[in-house]
Amino acid sequence: MDIKPILSSLRRSPTGAILVALQIALALAIVVNSLFIIVQRFEKVNRDPGVDVPNIFFVGWVPSSDSYQGEVTMREDLATLRSLPGVKAATVINAVPLSGGGSSTSVFTEPNEKGRRADMNYFEVDEQGLDTFGVTLTEGRNFDATIVTKPPRNSSFSPSGILVTQDVAKELFPKESALGKTIYTGTSQPVTILGIIDHMHGSWPGWDNVGDVALFPVIPDETYARYMVRAQPGQRDAMMKQAEEALNKVDNGRVILKVRSLEYIAANTYADDRAMAVYLSVVIALLLGIAALGIFGLAAFNVSTRTKQIGTRRAVGARRTDILKYFLAENWLITSLGVVLGCVLALLLGYWLSTTFELPRLKLYYLVLGVVGLWIVSLAAAFRPARRASLVSPAIATRTV
Amino acid sequence: MFAYDLRLALDSMKRHPGLSALMVLAIALGIAVCTVTFTIYHAMATNPIPQKSDQLYAVTLDTWSAERPYDDEKPEQPPQLLTYRDAMFLHGAKAASRSVVMYKSGALLIPAREGVKPFNSQLRVTSHEFFGMFDVPFAYGQGWDAAADAGPQPVVVLSHETNEKVFGGANSVGQMLKLGKVEYRVVGVLQPWNPSPKFFDLNNGAFEEAEDAYVPYGWGKALELPVYGNTNCWKPETGESYQDFLNSECVWLQFWAELPTLADRDKYQAFVDNYARSQKAAGRMPRPLNNRLYDVEQWLDRNEVVQKDNRVLIGIALMFLGVCLVNVVGLLLAKFLNAAPLTGLRRALGASRRDIVRQHMTEVLLIGLAGGVLGLLLAVGGLAGIRAIYSSDFNGSSYERLTQIDPVIVLVTLALALLAGAIAGLYPSWRIGRTAPAVYLKTQ
Structure with a gap:
């Protein structure tokens, strides 16, 4: 097919074509980068947290009277919870995973803050902690009830043995098994690694090391404790209902506050990411819609102003498919111009986003995807006007002369 | 003249209702996306206390470890929070015209009222200057004095919401209320007050609600009230008692100073630095001297209150508006050129170029205005949607507060729509105005 007549016609009135190309370029830049952000958020939200999210819930409580007896009261409540037939496991814990709130500490492979270092997000749980999270050990064993203690209030306390995730183990001992190794707290107290957890997420989903988690055999302070x-x-x-009722029947110096599922808590923690993904998806949809309407509008206008010209071409022998091809080719040329410009814009925008906001660099296959997508949208938008052009009767040419 | 232009514009819009609607829709969508994004940005970037923001300073001291900075990613910044001994010294020294030391805590609130369940109330444990320094508005009663802090006296100030919940909104000054183990006398009730961002304490999220109740600072030590914000330590305490915790290098307290002039500020900086030097001489504060005073805006900036996501969205929204405008330019051009014979006739009958441009710009601005109004409606709907989907009591209703449209936003939106319309219309109007009438008359 000869594109010379298309080019010469575009040269004579380039404004409309330039506007469409510009629109496509901007649209491509936005769509590609938004899509990239959406996919990242989607991956973040859908990571495997390791924890049995759908079946876990939390019971908040606070001491309320003098009959509260610390560890004794907590153990009594845990017995109540564990006696419920639908309960698999229960523990007292100092923080809620995936909630955005928790505790962390640094450990080292040598005393005096020397050697390799890992920052761990830790949870204080009893012997059922492992089972309540629903995580499994790849090596070693769970701690047993005898080493679970309620420590004095002091930030330098550390238990004698703990469980850590594989992520932590690899950071501390990249070449050998961490099982049974002694590590040291910031105050040089020795701690033995009793077992290694396959994989689990801790409190802060936004943290790069969300998988660096440890379980401590400790009954937490009532200030932070929950079940x-x-x-x-x-x-x-x-x-959730039965637990609240059963606990409320026991009067042991504390009141039950909120009972919440982990699913609810995690959904709230990820709300910002989800909102961003949804918002950008809406923007992409609207953008493609607007761009398609713009392309359609201009193509339709072009066809209607060139009706006589089309009729003349038809009268001198052009077939319907020639006319159709002509308009589609014209559209394809304009779109391609826009797409080339759009690739440059998309890369610039991606570069700006990655440097200014420390986002990852745009992956190139998103660009390919965006280019193909816009070609299709553009072709679809131009198809109807082009078809209408092909239906122009040759007699038109004679009518208005 | 304007009435005539307006009539012509309306006629022209009626002639191509589909095309006109498309243009209004394009502008409306562009404006709506921008407005939704701006509204959230505006709420995040709002100065919560504009009348005093340059007189209030968050005071920070670098008391961290010699081995590493407080924040590895921003090693130049001292911790946001203070140790107990530093905060107590600074507060006691009275080197600022006013200062406040405080932290967030909580206690079980057991209402005497029928049908109200006990709940864990959020407490602000604060010295008495809080209310005056931050211009906190009272509905009933007032705050307390220095003697109540030192006592500590069992007095409490309630938030508007707590007073509604516990006393049904009545003037509860003089009433008793049990928080944890202590019975407090209500001395004040606030008006609804939720500064957003919650600049004075950003530890638990910048957009969470203000606390349910306020108690004198002395209760923190007397009752060993827990810290609901952050407690960060780098050096172990010497013992296990609460006093050991208070003496430790753990940071957990917020400290603000009111310094009316820049001279006051400089003087205070020197005072804090001198104090830090004396502590260094005594073997504390191993890091290089680095004490910073942040006014409210700097504080919000330092704590990255406006989220990265939102800045990204602003950029994307503006580009989206750009696409919509290019789209409108194309459509306008098509529409105007289509009606060119009519324009040619007007020119031939004596209309000047300026008349033609003015006539077309009127039409464009009309489209812009319609787009703006529709866009505003769409934005209100969009924000309501975001609120409905994401707001919950769990995130302190932050989405509730971030999605409120205010008059500033409405005005900015309409202005933006008109501006957008004008920009989009400039070239097509100029082009149609420039065209020689004869060309179009000929084709008739």
């Missing part, structure tokens, strides 16, 4: 309960599959909601 974490894992229900049998499918029984969570029923158990």
